[in-house]
Amino acid sequence: MITSGEIRRLFSKYDKSRLTISTICSHSALQIFHGAKWLKFKTLGVTTPDRRFVYEAFPLAKPDIFIEVREFKDILSKDVQERLVEENCVIIPHGSFVEYIGAANILNRLFVPMFGNRMVLLWESDRSKQREWFREAGLKTPREFKNPSEVDCKVFVKYPGAKGGTGYFIADSAEELEEKIKRAMEKRLIKSVEEASIQEFVPGVRYYFHFFYSLMLDVGFRVTKGRLELLGMDKRIEPIDEAYRGLPNVPEEFFDYTVTGNQPLILRESFLKDCLDMGARVVLASQRLFPPGIVGPFCLETIYHPSRGFTVFEVSARIVAGTNLYPQGSPYTAYLFNEPMSTGKRIALELKKALESNRLEEILY
Ligand code: ATP
Numbered sequence: 001m002i003t004s005g006e007i008r009r010l011f012s013k014y015d016k017s018r019l020t021i022s023t024i025c026s027h028s029a030l031q032i033f034h035g036a037k038w039l040k041f042k043t044l045g046v047t048t049p050d051r052r053f054v055y056e057a058f059p060l061a062k063p064d065i066f067i068e069v070r071e072f073k074d075i076l077s078k079d080v081q082e083r084l085v086e087e088n089c090v091i092i093p094h095g096s097f098v099e100y101i102g103a104a105n106i107l108n109r110l111f112v113p114m115f116g117n118r119m120v121l122l123w124e125s126d127r128s129k130q131r132e133w134f135r136e137a138g139l140k141t142p143r144e145f146k147n148p149s150e151v152d153c154k155v156f157v158k159y160p161g162a163k164g165g166t167g168y169f170i171a172d173s174a175e176e177l178e179e180k181i182k183r184a185m186e187k188r189l190i191k192s193v194e195e196a197s198i199q200e201f202v203p204g205v206r207y208y209f210h211f212f213y214s215l216m217l218d219v220g221f222r223v224t225k226g227r228l229e230l231l232g233m234d235k236r237i238e239p240i241d242e243a244y245r246g247l248p249n250v251p252e253e254f255f256d257y258t259v260t261g262n263q264p265l266i267l268r269e270s271f272l273k274d275c276l277d278m279g280a281r282v283v284l285a286s287q288r289l290f291p292p293g294i295v296g297p298f299c300l301e302t303i304y305h306p307s308r309g310f311t312v313f314e315v316s317a318r319i320v321a322g323t324n325l326y327p328q329g330s331p332y333t334a335y336l337f338n339e340p341m342s343t344g345k346r347i348a349l350e351l352k353k354a355l356e357s358n359r360l361e362e363i364l365y
Pocket of ligand 1: 142156158163164165166168199200201202203206236238257259301313314316
């Protein structure tokens with residue numbers, strides 16, 4: 001594993017006055033570049049040739065420099081990494097970054113400094129570790145079943161990694177579950193039953209809360225040494241949301257949980273205490289489990305049920321695509337900042353504040 005000591009040593013040679021914000025051209029890269037450019041950072045996008053025109057199509061979010069690679073994984077090659085170091089790059093991880101490159105590769109092979117605590121990737125990319133984190137935080141989570149024969153309620157089945165919901169399914173009984181798992185194995189979505197994550201199906205309304213844990217700003221909701229900010233929220237749109245339209249004959253392909261877009265949301269104000277409390281618990285637990293804990297953006301994916309309250313089913317410990325809704329800020333950032341503030345810009349602001357106070361080492365790993 002590449003240690004934080006190694007990254008610090010390399011970072012100490014950086015020309016800090018020319019710090020460059022960099023990521024791969026996918027997911028929330030437009031927002032990240034847009035925010036960075038707003039705060040006058042240099043920007044660098046690692047792209048595949050077929051995507052470059054997308055990032056040229058939005059001049060205010062276009063990276064100043066492109067590095068073209070055949071596939072995103074090539075960012076791990078010595079040549080590309082050395083070029084990134086030469087350009088004084090700090091990498092901003094996002095959902096596609098973690099999915100394409102892989103948490104283990106990031107931990108073991110990526111020597112370019114990255115924004116946020118790398119250890120978080122170990123905890124968020126493994127569902128059983130996520131559960132341990134939620135347990136430590138004292139959050140309500142869906143029941144889990146190790147073996148299909150133990151199932152005694154409607155269940156929801158997922159696969160390893162962040163698959164954006166593709167191929168996930170529900171089953172009403174142990175028999176139906178076994179049948180569907182068999183089909184998933186035939187389609188090579190999973191290799192064995194053990195790979196399937198079998199959860200109790202939680203009915204209710206979904207809320208995806210976008211948080212930012214800042215070590216650089218302090219007035220507001222203090223959680224240990226930092227401030228916890230609620231930057232926004234969204235709801236994912238999935239084909240299943242439209243299934244009701246086809247009743248009583250819903251086409252099979254509409255029983256699909258693949259994310260296809262995001263809708264803006266605000267929360268009934270009296271629920272904000274639950275929302276902020278969940279965010280704070282996740283931060284505190286992360287500090288106990290993998291010090292210094294979470295740094296920067298993260299998202300809690302929740303389901304609200306009228307009598308059960310909020311159940312958390314997933315944490316994403318980096319910028320999520322739902323934040324793309326708010327390049328000029330959300331209704332909540334209006335109460336935190338006197339200027340438009342996207343999550344992408346918020347990351348750049350944290351880097352700027354750290355740079356000004358000579359504290360970059362606290363937020364780069
Ligand atoms: P991503 O990493 O892109 O967020 P993922 O592959 O990790 O996606 P989840 O976010 O955990 O998958 O789940 C995808 C969708 O499945 C959710 O948006 C929600 O609609 C549904 N879902 C997940 N878990 C449950 C559950 N326990 N009960 C009911 N629905 C669920």
